[in-house]
Amino acid sequence: MQLIITAIATVLLVGCAVEERSAESAPVKAKVRSQATDAPAVTVESPVAQAKEPSPPRNQGPPPTISIHEAAAQGNIGIVRQHLAIQPRDYVNTRTPSDWTPLHFAYAQGRSEIIRFLLDNGADYEAKNKLGQAPVDIPLLKRNFNNSQFALVELYTSESCSSCPPAEQLTSQIRRMALAKRLNIFCVSFHVDYFDGGSWSDGFSNERFSARQRAYEHKRFSGMYYTPQMIVNGKYQMLGHKRDNAFDAINRSLKLPATVGVSVRQVKKEDGAITVNACTLGKFESVALCVALVEHGIQRRITGGENKGRTLGMDNVVLEFKCIELTGPFGHEFTFNLKQVPGGKRRNLEAVAFVQRTDNMEMLGAQSTRINWQPGEESYKESSHKFE
Numbered sequence: 001m002q003l004i005i006t007a008i009a010t011v012l013l014v015g016c017a018v019e020e021r022s023a024e025s026a027p028v029k030a031k032v033r034s035q036a037t038d039a040p041a042v043t044v045e046s047p048v049a050q051a052k053e054p055s056p057p058r059n060q061g062p063p064p065t066i067s068i069h070e071a072a073a074q075g076n077i078g079i080v081r082q083h084l085a086i087q088p089r090d091y092v093n094t095r096t097p098s099d100w101t102p103l104h105f106a107y108a109q110g111r112s113e114i115i116r117f118l119l120d121n122g123a124d125y126e127a128k129n130k131l132g133q134a135p136v137d138i139p140l141l142k143r144n145f146n147n148s149q150f151a152l153v154e155l156y157t158s159e160s161c162s163s164c165p166p167a168e169q170l171t172s173q174i175r176r177m178a179l180a181k182r183l184n185i186f187c188v189s190f191h192v193d194y195f196d197g198g199s200w201s202d203g204f205s206n207e208r209f210s211a212r213q214r215a216y217e218h219k220r221f222s223g224m225y226y227t228p229q230m231i232v233n234g235k236y237q238m239l240g241h242k243r244d245n246a247f248d249a250i251n252r253s254l255k256l257p258a259t260v261g262v263s264v265r266q267v268k269k270e271d272g273a274i275t276v277n278a279c280t281l282g283k284f285e286s287v288a289l290c291v292a293l294v295e296h297g298i299q300r301r302i303t304g305g306e307n308k309g310r311t312l313g314m315d316n317v318v319l320e321f322k323c324i325e326l327t328g329p330f331g332h333e334f335t336f337n338l339k340q341v342p343g344g345k346r347r348n349l350e351a352v353a354f355v356q357r358t359d360n361m362e363m364l365g366a367q368s369t370r371i372n373w374q375p376g377e378e379s380y381k382e383s384s385h386k387f388e
Helices: 002-015 068-074 077-086 089-093 102-109 112-120 137-146 164-181 207-219 243-254
Strands: 029-032 042-045 151-157 185-191 229-232 236-239 261-270 273-281 287-296 298-301 311-314 317-326 332-337 348-357 363-371
Touching (some): 077 089, 102 137, 137 273, 164 185, 185 348, 185 363, 207 317, 229 243, 273 363
Antiparallel strands (some): 273 332, 287 348
8 A cells, every 4th residue: 555655646746746646545644845846845635535436337347456547657557457347438537536537647657558548448638637737738847847947038029110120030040049959948029019000000010019018118127118129038128139138138047947837738720720728837926827829930021111112031920919817827728810821821830838927027937839730730639648
């Protein structure tokens, strides 16, 4: 029994530093400290309540010696088979009091054989626990928190601003450098609307983006409100084309670990709509979880403003932006509506998620994911069996 208790404590410790229990464990209390965070020790108590079992069972056979959740965590496929052999078909998705399924436990421990077996037998890939986490979100949060240094680069720009193209080029270079070196540097370009007027306006401008920039002015950078303005991790601001200043701010940011873990992944791809699930890990207050849908590789001929007649190349362009206030480390789904490009043109889309303080605008954590949009691309479950 002590081995069973130790195994479940390991799930709690390694999975994603959130409380989780097996439904059939004997009650026990233990002090544990997450090795993936600097969070204080927390008390974990195994419940005695049995997960609610559907009935009637499919077959008769010898009773398994441990619960299906414990077996999934341990990688004991024989015991998992026993449970599924004598229980109704939907037992593969039976839940603990915290709404963890066997698939959650398998993902938390990286049990690839168990994962494939459970999925082949009807396990729900998108089953959410009480923190809004699907099974695959557990290792994503763990991985992202272990590699938590990050820099979120925001550029406030306009197609009408003649000083903005060099800043656009710099953020494109920063993005390509980050991809090549596998650094957690995420770039988002917000197009403001206060240059719009007359018969022409920026094709990506939004009054909400201008309001976001003004929030920085009021809460962080008194009097600093212009284009092109670059802001790194909500702490440092500079002219958007000042390369040395930008890299200095990025390097300073990358020396500090994130205080909040963030994961984001695509969960649905439908005609004209994209949905992502963003999850968080950590302790925080007065924060918002934000997701920006961005597009890279845009070419546009500008027909008005200071750049009239020029063809501009742009990356990191924010198409849609959504935020919600958080009251705890919960996951949320965000849906974005898009129009398909005529001719089936492939679009280079990405979702960037971050957690930001609402009082002083500082960033606490960030992550991004590529969006599969073109029909025929690999499923959004492409990484479901990859562990790092």
